Amino acid sequence: MKKPLFLFALLCFCSNFLAANRGVLTSPERIVSISKIAYDQAYYTEQAKLWQLETAKNSANPDAWLNYFRAARYANMLEREDKKPFDLAAIIAQIPAPLNGSFEYQYIRFMAADWNEERFKYLLKAHETAPQRTEIYHDLVTYHLLQDERKQAQHFLNKLFEAGEFPSELLAWNYNLLASIGQDAVLLTYGDNDTYPLWVLQSAKGLRADVKVLNVNLLLMDSYREREFRELGLPQVSLDGCKSQTEMYARVMQPLVQSSKLPIYLANTMPEELRLAFGDSLYLTGLALQYAPSSFDNLGVLKNNIENRFLLDYLRVDFTPDSITSVMASMNLQYLPSFVLLHQHYMASGENYKAVNLEILMERVAKEGNRMEVLRSYFKGKQDKEEVPVESSIAVRTLDKGVKPIRGAGNLYAFETEVTNAQYEAFLMDLVKNKEFEQLAICQAPRTDWKAFLPEKFKQLPDSELFEHAHPDDPDCPVVNISHEAAVKYCEWITKVYNASTDKKKAYHKVRFRLPTEPEWMLAAHGGFSAPYPYGNYSPRNDKGCFLGNYEVSSEAPCDDCPTASKGMPDDGGYFPVKADSYYPNSFGLYNISGNVSEMIAEPGVSKGGSWYEPVKKGTIAEKNTFNKPAPHVGFRVFMEVLVHNNE
DSSP: OOOOHHHHHHHOOTTOOOOBOOOOOSSOOOOOOTTTSOBOHHHHHHHHHHHHHHHHHOTTOHHHHHHHHHHHHHHHHTSOGGGOOOOHHHHHHHSOGGGTTSHHHHHHHHHHSOSSGGGHHHHHHHHHHOTTOGGGHHHHHHHHHHTTOHHHHHHHHHHHHHTTOSOHHHHHHHHHHHHTSOSSOEEEEOSSTTTHHHHHHHHHSOOOTTSEEEETTGGGSHHHHHHHHHHHTOOOOOOTTOOSHHHHHHHHHHHHHHHOSSOEEEETTSOHHHHGGGTTOEEEOSSEEEEOSSOOOOHHHHHHIIIIIOOOHHHHSOSOTTSSHHHHHHHHGGGHHHHHHHHHHHHHTTOHHHHHHHHHHHHHHHHHTTOHHHHHHHHHOHHHHHTSOOOOOSOHHHHTTSEEEOTTSSSEEEESSOOBHHHHHHHHHHHHHTTOHHHHHHHOOOOOOGGGGSOGGGTTSOHHHHTSSOOTTSTTSBOOSOOHHHHHHHHHHHHHHHHHOOOTTOSEEEEEEEOOOHHHHHHHHHTTOOSSSTTSOSSSBOTTSOBSSOOOOTTSOOOSSOTTGGGTOOTTSOSSOOOTTOSOOOTTSOTTSSSSSEEEOSSTTEEESOOTTSOGGGGSSSOOEEOSSOOTTEEEOOEEEEEEETTO
16 A cells, blocks of 8 residues: 555655744844744744844854854745845855854855865864854764764764754654664655754664665765765766756666665655656655555555554654744654554554544644644545535536546546646636635646747747647647646546536536546556557557657658648647647547647656657657646646446
8 A cells, every 4th residue: 555645745744844933023033953943934034134233233243143144044045046035145245354263154154155075174164163063063974974984973973962952853753764664774865854863863872773874965975975876786877967956866866766675765755856766666654655666565564663663652742842843843744644544444444442543643743734624634535525516617518528438447537638728717717706716826827928939930930820720728729837736626626516516417426537647547548559659559650651649840850741841830730739639539539648738647747648849759658757847738638537327
């Protein structure tokens, strides 16, 4: 049994956290690491201004400069890239020269430097100046690990424990993370709070030395990665040529997936885009996900970990309410996906007492993490909401007339086309009618400047030629530029509309509209064949050399006999998305399941089928494409699962 995806997507902590709002303050407060106590952006902006006043009162106060810089730095971190409120370099330039030798100045220079090994010269100078300052010990651990000075790293890990830098709740959470890991395994972590406390537990308390803890951000450092990979017997990789940090992560992950002889686990805090490298082969074991190429029933492992190995008393009783409360509230949300799986097991096996006790714990965690609405939807079930009448202009009979059965998939059907602009506009109008303004804000799709995607030689062409077959914004063209969350909400809405309808002509009593899983999408795309393209072909072209779908074909060999060739149009007939029912359907009756727009699936950030914007090879059924935000080449196709037939 895998992670409950509907909860995991909503509850995933990743690099986000719950930020407390302290309101308006008139006096400056000491700024501690955002990994310990996290406040909102407004707090850090206000504190930066208050500490700036302190530096104006006494420019020789190094502590004021340190707090001013830290507050400004965190305010920038929590703001959009184009709206950074503070010039950090200017702050450093204002620090009086007599303070250059102080701990505070050197530490500021360390924090401000680019993330490379050169920056550590400032850290070492800061420690030399004030060896008793414990807030830099975790950075000293990092430095010595990068230098392969493991005894020194262990020394500072022990000092971190002795100094009480990590509160008991954080150590308990990391203890439970270690308890989620099998014997002699590699655990991949991402941030500070899921890495340094683990190392402290291993070093200072001698716990689980068999687990190799690797921080993926440190693996981006050449010396650290090369040494660790060499010790694990993994092939070396170079990050040269990577165009983004996401690509760097993917390249680092590849040897771990393909060549590791040890079990691989990911901390639940790992961002979603990093988990994509492991495909659909991650299984919950508690606060971690185990990579397993072959399917296995992980429920027994998860149950044993939670019931017999986890330390959970700190979740039931808040012994230290003032200690990193907001950060721990977010980290504790990582328990909920596993708790949901275990609760389902208790209910199915009649262990009601255990189920009730777990419910109490789940509610406490969800309440402190501000996720009670999500938890209520689990307990009450989405079906309760589906049958509540809503005001809708969507013709219910159209919702089950445009679907085609997927042979070999039981009661599963797929819409013959991708969701069109007209269909999506009807959904948005329903949200307006029902005053669902929060959903409307999430689901709106911005307009696209289509001509911006054209090569210069085509930008002067008249609209009659560019949009000969259809304008991408026309009602019958597929909707694009929406988020995965919006696509899910569309499916949930039409499910609610359909199931609440009393129309006697609707084909089924109860259904669920949803995005398909990757195997379901591939089954539908193959159409009963095993060829790489949905037309039963091993090529995206017909016998005359004309393309059978809408792709980016500018680099492809031209077609000699295509009707579009004489007009100077692409050989596939369209510069942009065309009508959703263009070209020939596959044998299941599905149009454009390859090409036109890439189609979202249930896994966030993943799309299938290629598009007008992508090369032909992206249109194969096996190809797995990724996206990280709404895009003009990504849309979606709805699948329908029949839950109750009319005669049942």
